[in-house]
Amino acid sequence: MRIKNLRLNSDDQVITKIVGEVLRAFHFEIVDEDFDIDFDDFHIFNDVIADKVLTRLVVKKANSYSVYKAAEVVRPEERFGAEVHRLVKKNLYKILIDDLKLRGVPYGIMHGVRPTKIIHRWLRNGYGVTSRGVIDRDKISRRLRADYLTSYEKSLLLTEVALRQIPILNSSDDKTISVYIGIPFCVTRCLYCSFPSNVLPSAEKVAEFMEVLTRDIDAAANEIQRYGFKVQTIYIGGGTPTSLPINFFTDLLAKVTVAFHSDSVEEFTVECGRADTIDDDKISALKNFPVTRICVNPQTMQDKTLQRIGRQHTAAQVITAFEKLRHAGDWQINMDLILGLPGENFDDVLDSLKKVLALNPDDVTLHALALKRGSKLQTQLADEISTLDDFDLPNDETVRFMSDTAEKILRGKYYSPYYLYRQGYISGGIENIGYCKRGAECIYNVQIMDERQTILGVGAAASTKVPDNVAMRLQTSFNAKDLSTYLRDVDRYIANRAKILAEVYGN
Numbered sequence: 477m478r479i480k481n482l483r484l485n486s487d488d489q490v491i492t493k494i495v496g497e498v499l500r501a502f503h504f505e506i507v508d509e510d511f512d513i514d515f516d517d518f519h520i521f522n523d524v525i526a527d528k529v530l531t532r533l534v535v536k537k538a539n540s541y542s543v544y545k546a547a548e549v550v551r552p553e554e555r556f557g558a559e560v561h562r563l564v565k566k567n568l569y570k571i572l573i574d575d576l577k578l579r580g581v582p583y584g585i586m587h588g589v590r591p592t593k594i595i596h597r598w599l600r601n602g603y604g605v606t607s608r609g610v611i612d613r614d615k616i617s618r619r620l621r622a623d624y625l626t627s628y629e630k631s632l633l634l635t636e637v638a639l640r641q642i643p644i645l646n647s648s649d650d651k652t653i654s655v656y657i658g659i660p661f662c663v664t665r666c667l668y669c670s671f672p673s674n675v676l677p678s679a680e681k682v683a684e685f686m687e688v689l690t691r692d693i694d695a696a697a698n699e700i701q702r703y704g705f706k707v708q709t710i711y712i713g714g715g716t717p718t719s720l721p722i723n724f725f726t727d728l729l730a731k732v733t734v735a736f737h738s739d740s741v742e743e744f745t746v747e748c749g750r751a752d753t754i755d756d757d758k759i760s761a762l763k764n765f766p767v768t769r770i771c772v773n774p775q776t777m778q779d780k781t782l783q784r785i786g787r788q789h790t791a792a793q794v795i796t797a798f799e800k801l802r803h804a805g806d807w808q809i810n811m812d813l814i815l816g817l818p819g820e821n822f823d824d825v826l827d828s829l830k831k832v833l834a835l836n837p838d839d840v841t842l843h844a845l846a847l848k849r850g851s852k853l854q855t856q857l858a859d860e861i862s863t864l865d866d867f868d869l870p871n872d873e874t875v876r877f878m879s880d881t882a883e884k885i886l887r888g889k890y891y892s893p894y895y896l897y898r899q900g901y902i903s904g905g906i907e908n909i910g911y912c913k914r915g916a917e918c919i920y921n922v923q924i925m926d927e928r929q930t931i932l933g934v935g936a937a938a939s940t941k942v943p944d945n946v947a948m949r950l951q952t953s954f955n956a957k958d959l960s961t962y963l964r965d966v967d968r969y970i971a972n973r974a975k976i977l978a979e980v981y982g983n
């Protein structure tokens with residue numbers, strides 16, 4: 477849908493942003509030309525009168541005007557400002573569906589990255605919990621549909637995932653933490669990648685990184701001592717940590733183990749990502765340390781797509797790497813697939829899923845392709861080097877069908893969903909979702925998404941998140957994504973992390 481003029485009766489940045497989110501969900505574009513437009517004018521008026529949010533949409537199309545209206549009352553138990561924002565979105569969404577007859581999207585007006593947090597907050601406030609302490613699933617899913625206009629299926633999915641996470645979330649207290657170590661290297665850069673992955677530099681540069689990382693690790697270990705934290709999970713991610721040459725990789729595992737591992741650690745994950753970085757030496761190194769979980773992420777098992785997205789390995793190499801890892805240790809293994817990759821159709825995805833399931837991984841995460849800023853894909857589109865058609869991306873309906881079918885297949889094999897998150901510009905307007913067998917949940921994935929546990933971030937592009945339950949806010953500090961900046965400014969990042977820890981735990 478193309479609009480020539482979009483106007484709001486407010487220049488409030490949040491209102492502008494949330495109206496943009498609703499319009500983007502329906503693929504509206506604001507264009508500066510008369511050619512092929514659907515609406516000349518789209519004027520949105522939002523007013524708050526007492527506890528009511530009123531929205532009017534005035535549309536001009538081919539010299540004729542139409543006016544549509546919607547009104548909603550704020551929930552008194554919620555924060556007034558947040559309610560106004562939700563209802564501005566809800567009113568506009570309803571007008572687009574009811575009056576302009578557009579087709580709804582699976583998550584309705586839910587645009588945040590971590591939707592299950594909303595359910596956990598409701599439960600903490602007693603909503604959806606009976607006087608006997610039983611959780612009323614129907615009440616929760618009904619409210620998701622009423623407040624956020626999610627589809628019936630997504631309301632059930634979100635409720636299921638949120639409730640499954642509760643025992644994991646309850647296994648943490650305010651001194652239980654996780655540690656994330658970011659290794660910003662990869663062997664090549666994938667087309668869709670927006671991670672801070674640098675193609676592996678010279679041995680001298682890697683040595684410099686390891687020296688700086690060691691300072692960062694040691695400082696984080698000191699904070700753990702100082703505040704008496706118990707480390708529940710360790711996660712080495714990136715990039716692809718196994719892209720490090722073997723001497724550096726072994727050194728990394730040794731340093732992380734000495735600094736952070738103790739009896740309290742329930743999970744130690746290493747992302748091995750790409751099959752072309754997993755060899756016998758790396759597997760032996762992994763076996764020498766208390767690693768409990770490995771991620772092997774083919775993203776697709778179609779060789780033509782692997783080539784197209786810039787990977788240098790084949791599906792056969794994924795199978796070999798997986799089987800070697802499986803025989804080498806009794807760790808859990810996660811595999812990731814992406815739905816909506818360039819040139820892939822429904823049959824490709826089905827075939828990839830079947831090949832992955834034949835390996836019997838403990839956990840399968842299904843991502844939906846997102847056109848993220850910083851990726852080669854997005855840059856080529858933004859610079860008009862390529863158009864969307866050049867990438868032959870499956871449309872939203874196809875991606876949703878891929879996802880629905882994959883879900884049925886996974887459930888049929890006793891994998892059930894346990895964590896999910898969403899991103900902007902995600903194909904099909906769906907989610908990234910992890911399915912696993914009972915007892916194979918990745919604790920870190922659940923804790924990081926809920927943001928109720930302190931996570932110490934070490935290394936490039938790592939974030940430290942410290943929930944301040946008194947001030948009711950999340951304190952954050954971020955290490956640079958860019959390698960040179962991280963190397964140069966590591967002391968500043970160490971100090972920032974120490975500062976927010978002192979603010980929350982210092983008294």
Ligand code: SF4
Pocket residue numbers: 661662663664665666668669670671673714715716749750
């Ligand atoms: S393997 Fe992952 S981190 Fe590395 S370039 Fe590809 S998407 Fe990015």
